[in-house]
Amino acid sequence: MIARSIAIAAFAVNLVALPVHAGDASGLDPAAIGQCLASDEGGDCADAGMQACREYAETKYTGDEPDFVEKNCLDASHQAWEAKLTETYQALLDAEAGAGIEPQEILRQTEHAWIGFRDSLCEYRAEAATAREANGELARLECQRDEAARHWALLNARLEEIRE
Template sequence: MIARLALIAALTAGPALAGDASGFDPAGIDQCLAAAPTQGARADCAGIGMDACLAYAKRKYTGDDADFPMANCLDASHQAWEAKLGSTYDALLATQGKKGIKPQEMLRQAERSWIQFREDLCHQMQDSAGETSGALAQARCIRDETARQVALLMSLGQLE
């Protein structure tokens, strides 16, 4: 149980290891987003790079935790998406700032609300999945919701 809690903490940590030796290539996110013509297609980029990461992790990991390669790759993917979310949000916030304080504050409040929504939704996913696969379900949910938010913010930026 303690190992599962440590895994959850690691999976929800901020973007510290993106581009590490996990086998996950964050450049794939930018390539997928650039090639995707719509918000929906951009949201489909959430799992980009996972196959290569899993193949790499399964070759490198020799332990007895069957979930470790997936947890490792979800962590690396999530961190890369968090970094992309931060840069996308900052760019949109700067654009909104040129319109005045009210649009900028509205964006900040919307992002705070979204963060709470993501945490609540993904915690529910963890609870629904049960103890065995709950941490992975939560990590996948957080990564996928972060990718969806990046797609949404990119679309808002294109409306400018």
């Protein structure tokens, strides 16, 4: 885990210039998620921005770790979804404030339970992938990203319901 963080940090520090589409040093533009969600296609936007990130990262990364580009982009995508999730969670907490303390407290408890569920699920997926001789770290990162996107959709639907 530490080695991955150091590698990602080194990758980010060694970048000289970011392309117009890059939202950060990874090459993933978080705006791609918003554009996907706003489009008529909507649907599953968990993968939004990943192809551009891969293409960008492949031009910048010169190391010999075969999965670095995918790990880099999955991690950046996960972080972008976590930021959206945090923003929506806070908005939902604020919206529930008018209903009193009970809904807010239940929402907090639900979020803590969801985090435990997500961590367990993603650990399972990593272990299952490793047992099948696949890359467990890629499976974990993809799971974390996908679960953050799914949970954002649930919280956002609730927030829209309250605002109606």
